[in-house]
Amino acid sequence: MKILITAGGTTEPIDTVRGITNFATGKLGKITAEHFLEAGDDVIFFAGQTALIPKPHKRLTIFRISDTQMLYQMMETWVPKVDAVIHSMAVSDYRPVYMTGIDHFPQSLDLKTLLEYRPEKKENKISSKAPYQVMLLEKTPKIISQVKKWHPKVILVGFKLLSGVSQAHLIDIAQQKGRESRADFIVANDLTQVTKEKHRALILDHKQNIVAQLETKDAIAKEIVRKTHEKSHE
Template sequence: MKSLQGKTIILGITGGIAAYKGAALTSKLTQKGATVHVIMTASAKQFITELTLQSLSKQRVYSDTFQERDPSSISHIDLADSADLVLVAPATANIIAKMAHGLADDMLSTTLLAATAPVMVAPAMNVHMYQHPAVMDNINTLYKRGVKFIEPGEGQLACGYVGKGRLEEPEEIVKVVEQFFALQDSAAKGPLAGKKVVITAGGTIERIDPVRYITNDSSGKMGFALSRTARAMGAEVTLIAARTDEAPPQDPEIRVVRVESAADMYEAVLSAWKDCDILIKAAAVSDYRPRQSAESKIKKSGDTLSLELVKTTDILENLGKHKDKQFLIGFAAETGDAELYAKDKLVRKNLDLIVANDVTMEGAGFGTDTNIVSVYDAEGLVLDLPQTSKDEVARQLLQLAATRISGAQL
């Protein structure tokens, strides 16, 4: 089955012993129907030849920025414009650093800067190199920009070490590429196609004075995972984000609204509420705020400082009272008796679903990439997820919501 028929993939091969796997990867992508344009770095040519990759791809192989064979076009711009995906495999620490810092001193790095297509990177290097803080920082920088990573495997490395750093096998990389395009192609006809989804994320802050505020530990990770997944399922997504630990998803199809306080979030939510189909309140909104916020920094005076706090507007409760066609989902982050409090919140606030988690459990709650949740409706437990990634939690929750709003009950 030619699952990649009609797709144009730029395959960047960089200099490491794993470059030899580029031949199998080129062959398998081509067999799946993709048009594969290989760009090699000078170091990669020390391990594998252009002729090999040209024979397997049935396409010209590029390695020199200045080797222009067609006067009517500029190769790296032409390639970048034609790509549906740029895949760098293997990716050395060097090319990852170039990408992170915007360097362009060869054909591959220049093309990467010009590309507007999604970028996928499969690192391969010595285990100590992979774990070096500089490499980790560069990977995190690229991740926040939306670059997708295919994690290296663990095992015997060419240098003799055993550990993480081995290039993922070509068969597995092809599967990831296939899944990526399948998800991308299904967005237009996905389970949430045509639906407007509003998601809140992060922790609101309530100002005490210009330099101090009250907030909470919410990182925004769960809301961001929901936003990415809803978009991949075809929804029109509005993300309303307060203070977060990292930047929101770098997807131009996700509308991001930045807010600060609970009042700001309430206003933003209300502006999107009337026309939305699903609203998921994953943000941790402050329950109280200072009655007054000082206009200038409060100076230290005496051994104590008293603050009078007043309740903020309960956004979820107000939405529940005025719910019409909207499907409303809340979160209940608890430190004990999560089921009891979640069920009470579900009824009081007239929710369709509530996601409960005990933030004291290891691998759950704020700041982690994983979560442990139970989802309830008016009849009781409908979904119980052991520790799993927040992306997987988002996928299952949104799949459940999509099923419910279509009229079917799980």
């Protein structure tokens, strides 16, 4: 099989030297890629700029991904060429439209005024002299919702990470994500249940039923490989 794995996080640029990012390391994606390679699969690995990556392998192709726009374009190109997508990357929910000193910010906060306003860019690096800065953010596209549109028959494994919620709430949100994205599997996890040694997660199938409960990244990765291969033979 040809497997596309996304791992790590995106970085949305504020200017040429700053960006909004997250703390995702891509470790689970890396381990999952290694298990797919061990199983004889070809792996296309999309990694955030600081994400961990697997060791070189003849059946491994790695692309470094910067922001959500690049990820969208790369996935639109590659998803139709693969058999399965393991979308573990922590994609930014918002990206900067602009950042400006508060003294120059529009007085009116209606959406039309905010969107029409554009600070003059006299330098690539935003000045750090102003004591306060204001940033306007816009929502990024939900890439996982496009995967089945690009390739209806692709096997899709999505991920949902929350923090400090009840298991019932985590399952409910994961089920909602599964329905919206038409994912074949959703890996649901809570950040408070993730440590250096442990990584508790649930795997839900396309009917939103819990089909696995795991305790480590290695176990999660192995189960993703197993479920993906099983699904490919249905």
